[in-house]
Amino acid sequence: MKLADFKKLKVTELRSRLKELGLDSRGLKAELVERLWSASDAGLISQTPPEPEPTETAGLLSPPAEPADAPRSETDSVKELRDSATQTDAGPGSPAAPRRTSAAGEGGEPGKEPRPAEIRGRAFYEFKEEIRYKRAKSPLPSVDIEEEEHGEDEVRIDPHCCHLHFEAGPDGSSGQPRFWARFPLLWSGCRLTHGVQQGRASFEVRLERKLLTAQQEAEEVGELCGLRVGWSAADASLLLGKDELSFSYDGCGQKVSAGRGEQFGESFSEGDIIGCFASFSIDGAVELSFHKNGSSMGVAFSLAPSVLQGRPLFPHVLCKSCSVRFHLDPSASPWYPGPPGFTPLVALPAGQRVRSRPAPTSRSNCEVVLMVGLPGSGKSFWAKTHMKQHPEKQFRLLGTEELLACMIRGGWRDSMLQQASQCLTALIKVAAETPGNYILDQCNVHFSARHHKLQLFAGFRRVVVVVFPSAPEWRRRLSQRQLSDGEAIPATSLLKLQVSCSLPEHQADLLEELQYVEQQQDRAQTTLQELKDEARRLLPHVHKEEKKPRLHKKRPHPHGAPVLRRNQWTGLPVWNSSRANIQPRYDQSCYYSKGFSYSGCENHWC
DSSP: OOHHHHHHSOHHHHHHHHHHTTOOOOSOHHHHHHHHHHHHHTTOSOOSOOOOOOOTTTTTSOOOOOOTTOOOOHHHHHHHHHHHOSSSOOOTTOTTSOOOSSOSSSSSOOOOOOOGGGOOOHHHHHHHHHHHTTSOOOOOOOOOOOOOOOOTTOOOEEEEEEOTTEEEOTTSSEEEETTTTTOTTOOEEEEESEEBSSSEEEEEEEEEEEOOOHHHHHTTOGGGOEEEEEEEOTTSOSSTTSSTTEEEEETTTEEEETTEEEEOSOOOOTTOEEEEEEEEOTTSOEEEEEEETTEEEEEEEEEOHHHHTTOOBEEEEEEESEEEEEOOOTTSOOSSOOOTTOEEGGGSOGGGSEEOOOOOOSGGGOEEEEEEOOTTSSHHHHHHHHHHHOGGGOOEEEEHHHHHHHOSSOSOHHHHHHHHHHHHHHHHHHHHTSOSOEEEESOOOSHHHHHHHHHHTBTBEEEEEEOOOOHHHHHHHHHHHHHHHTOOOOHHHHHHHHHHOOOOOOOTTTOSEEEESSSOHHHHHHHHHHHHHHHHHHSOOOOOOOOOOOTTOOOOOTTSOOEEEEOTTTOOEEEEOSSTTOOOGGGGGGGSOTTOOOTTOTTOOO
16 A cells, blocks of 8 residues: 555544554644554555545546555565464574565564665654654653562562563563554563572463454464563573574574574464473583473573583563563462473572672662764764673663664564654653663754753763764765665755754753763864755755735624525615624614605615
């Protein structure tokens, strides 16, 4: 279905279709069209145009034929998913899968090749999201959210060691993706608060239910759900199976580690229970095995002592469009009995468990770093370097590329970039309510965007870092990035971004520290002014049509439009107001004498 077809729909029709998909139906028509178009690109709705409403001219004109390069229908997408896996998406290490050209995370993923003409780049959609802050209301003052007190030895989902788009349940043993309806392509991971590095330990996870919209349930698109279960080191990525110290059993029947997958075990679906077992030997070697509903799938990974080097392993789950539950009740019996000699993690003595590093619990102990700079200026490089230099702060990097990596498999990269930018806007609000240390890796060149975000993080230590190199160096970096990513920002959009760019100044009520890491503030302001002058010269002039003045503009009648009628006694024309109690002057003819002459007054009225 083409974008023009969505624009033809009425607002009520757009909202009805969005409600059917379980998406937000609020906003202006342009926002509704954009939201529905994004869902169409993601394959959530049928690509066939909607039937027009019956009108008097219906059927006179036949609909235009679809072009040869029209998007594939959802049926074709579903068929492709069913051919590639029985229940979940193929793992990032599928050996037969061609490597994707997009930066969607791991290689070896089957998927669509991006259309070069439509790839606009990460900065294009970030720029669109920043403009929205001009109309955004000032956020309300945030306060610390009191978390439930848990014992130091209580095993639960670690709220500080999971994706912000993973929502843990109040009991600490269940969870699901936070934005599963709006962004169904997003994988969300979490780890438990405790791990093991000796003995024989186990844990169990149940796939509670698939989270599908009404449209997906009607079309039985269950393949959009996915689940990985396994173990990982504390410093490994939350994308289970991506790093070398991350070991998972995938729901499509694969074992995945270091981004490579191999056939293993059986696929699993809704209601299945996966048991994960770790056996540590005295010399440091580890064997990881898995069970499905009590049946052994065998040993998936055999690790030499040099692999972990004494590091503990933590239970880890990565899910998409489904909810999960850990068995974390030490007093209850396991869902399925494990092999002899293995003890559930929750039942181990406190001395045999390893606690993860605690995170800050108060906003006053947290820090947020707001990056500022033009696209390609080097913000992401500085942010990643800063995280390596300060591992003790456990920074969470919030950026479009990080979210794009969580979309292990999706539609066109251009559509994924758009969804990632929109999701990032929502995640920043979640981050402001979740204690921790963050780096906001965006352009943030608009004053309104910076002001709004810094207000959200009131109570944090707010640091603004400006990466603004010289003009020749910026152009070199931008060109190098466009060549490596295969993306190019539209020239007009880049020029508009330069014109609207502003650099921050120190404001005591908004930030605690301001850093210029490339050029000093005065020199950066001079460079920016040069770029603005150049952009204004290159931008095409927009000719606006002059509005014609309205002549003889009449003010509306205070009691509605008058109605012309004739008096029932005299036959003279009378302008009667819409209100019955207001009578025109000539409507009082019954009070005059019969001898009064009305000649010459027939065409006169007051």
